Amino acid sequence: xxxSTDQVWxxxxxxxxxxxxxxxxxxxxxxxxxRWDKDTLKVTxxxxxxxxxxxxxxxxxxxxxxRDHGIDNLRIETSIAPAWTTDWxxxxxxxxxxxxxxxxxxxxxxxxxxxxCGSKAVEKVSQFGSTxxxxxxxCTDCLEPFDYFKCI
Amino acid sequence: xxxxxxxxxxxxxxGDNTLILGHRVSEWCGLAPVLEExxxxxxxxxxxxxxxxxxxxxxxxxxxxKSADDLAFLRDAWDFRNxxxxxxxxxxxxxxxxxxxxxxxWHSIMLGRLIKSSDNRVAAIAAKASKEVAYHLExxxxxxxxxxxxxxxxxxxxxxxxxxxxxxxxxxxASDDVDAEMxxxxxxxxxxxxxxxxxxxxxxxxxxxxxxxPESRFAHKGGRDGRMHTEHLGHxxxxxxxxxxxxxxxxx
Numbered sequence: 001x002x003x004s005t006d007q008v009w010x011x012x013x014x015x016x017x018x019x020x021x022x023x024x025x026x027x028x029x030x031x032x033x034x035r036w037d038k039d040t041l042k043v044t045x046x047x048x049x050x051x052x053x054x055x056x057x058x059x060x061x062x063x064x065x066x067r068d069h070g071i072d073n074l075r076i077e078t079s080i081a082p083a084w085t086t087d088w089x090x091x092x093x094x095x096x097x098x099x100x101x102x103x104x105x106x107x108x109x110x111x112x113x114x115x116x117c118g119s120k121a122v123e124k125v126s127q128f129g130s131t132x133x134x135x136x137x138x139c140t141d142c143l144e145p146f147d148y149f150k151c152i
Numbered sequence: 153x154x155x156x157x158x159x160x161x162x163x164x165x166x167g168d169n170t171l172i173l174g175h176r177v178s179e180w181c182g183l184a185p186v187l188e189e190x191x192x193x194x195x196x197x198x199x200x201x202x203x204x205x206x207x208x209x210x211x212x213x214x215x216x217x218k219s220a221d222d223l224a225f226l227r228d229a230w231d232f233r234n235x236x237x238x239x240x241x242x243x244x245x246x247x248x249x250x251x252x253x254x255x256x257x258w259h260s261i262m263l264g265r266l267i268k269s270s271d272n273r274v275a276a277i278a279a280k281a282s283k284e285v286a287y288h289l290e291x292x293x294x295x296x297x298x299x300x301x302x303x304x305x306x307x308x309x310x311x312x313x314x315x316x317x318x319x320x321x322x323x324x325x326a327s328d329d330v331d332a333e334m335x336x337x338x339x340x341x342x343x344x345x346x347x348x349x350x351x352x353x354x355x356x357x358x359x360x361x362x363x364x365x366p367e368s369r370f371a372h373k374g375g376r377d378g379r380m381h382t383e384h385l386g387h388x389x390x391x392x393x394x395x396x397x398x399x400x401x402x403x404x
Binding site: 047049050051052053080081082083084125126127128129130132136139152 | 188191192195196198199200201202203205206266272275276277279280281283286287290291
């Protein structure tokens with residue numbers, strides 16, 4: 001069966017990121033290419049951080065999802081160039097991150113506002129957080145700590 | 153020495169630096185003074201091990217199809233090519249962060265040059281790793297300033313850490329036949345050429361940290377060419393490699 005690549009992208013947009021399940025692997029910008037090579041579907045994935053343990057889980061989730069849709073001839077390739085950047089996060093993904101309580105990446109080097117109360121009075125607690133892609137911040141108005149998706 | 157042999161040695165040097173430092177930093181997991189620092193150290197170690205997979209993966213590829221795991225777990229101390237700086241024991245938290253800063257500063261400058269490597273694979277790994285290392289450097293530099301220009305106790309400990317570690321800095325800028333071959337091929341810079349930039353960067357941060365750089369330029373050497381590692385590397389490997397040595401091929 002050879003479905004359109006648009007259809008495949010749509011299916012992949014339903015595969016959640018294992019660490020941040022409110023966004024899909026497509027929202028995260030790590031699916032770089034989907035194409036047919038004769039009868040084999042090739043999906044190219046790029047890691048977020050080089051040591052991120054979620055990378056192998058993501059490849060497995062993608063494979064499982066596509067097999068469930070009846071694609072048997074499938075190859076997942078990893079490519080590190082060009083290096084992943086948070087610029088590739090989709091607008092939908094950014095909005096969902098914020099609704100989930102994670103401040104989306106912001107080029108100024110810190111969160112634009114507290115994802116809970118919207119206050120701009122925020123301070124850094126630590127440059128690292130619960131996963132390699134996040135840092136730990138705090139709102140000095142509502143006093144809640146929150147994750148910030150680092151801008152790289 | 154052929155170009156391939158030199159390239160292989162160069163890749164081992166890059167990958168062994170990140171592997172051994174990554175392992176050392178991971179020794180802090182669960183032991184750091186506060187939770188945020190524990191998480192930061194574990195994440196730094198994770199980045200370094202991830203970078204190791206890329207460097208040693210490529211080294212293994214040009215060395216008859218070995219895997220990064222083969223190289224990490226099945227070589228003995230004399231086959232490792234990391235600089236001595238990364239294998240010295242952690243000491244206290246201050247010494248660990250000082251070592252991290254002294255390495256991060258070199259690492260960020262080195263990767264900046266490697267992004268322009270004539271070898272596309274090297275350039276791609278460097279581009280990926282340099283984003284992570286910029287972050288490591290920001291953190292280790294800030295912490296060195298915070299502790300150096302902190303209390304009397306933290307200042308004294310950071311000065312002690314700098315005095316202890318400084319003689320290990322010179323090896324990162326040593327040059328030999330491997331480097332000459334890499335320069336000729338346009339793959340990597342001559343490490344000696346990075347020293348001025350390093351001294352400027354490190355000097356600026358250490359001045360802000362109110363710390364004094366030791367005058368002596370004496371340098372311990374023997375790690376990056378494998379001639380003489382410290383006794384600490386063997387102890388580290390017994391822990392890191394134990395499982396694969398006891399149960400060859402074990403996976404889970």
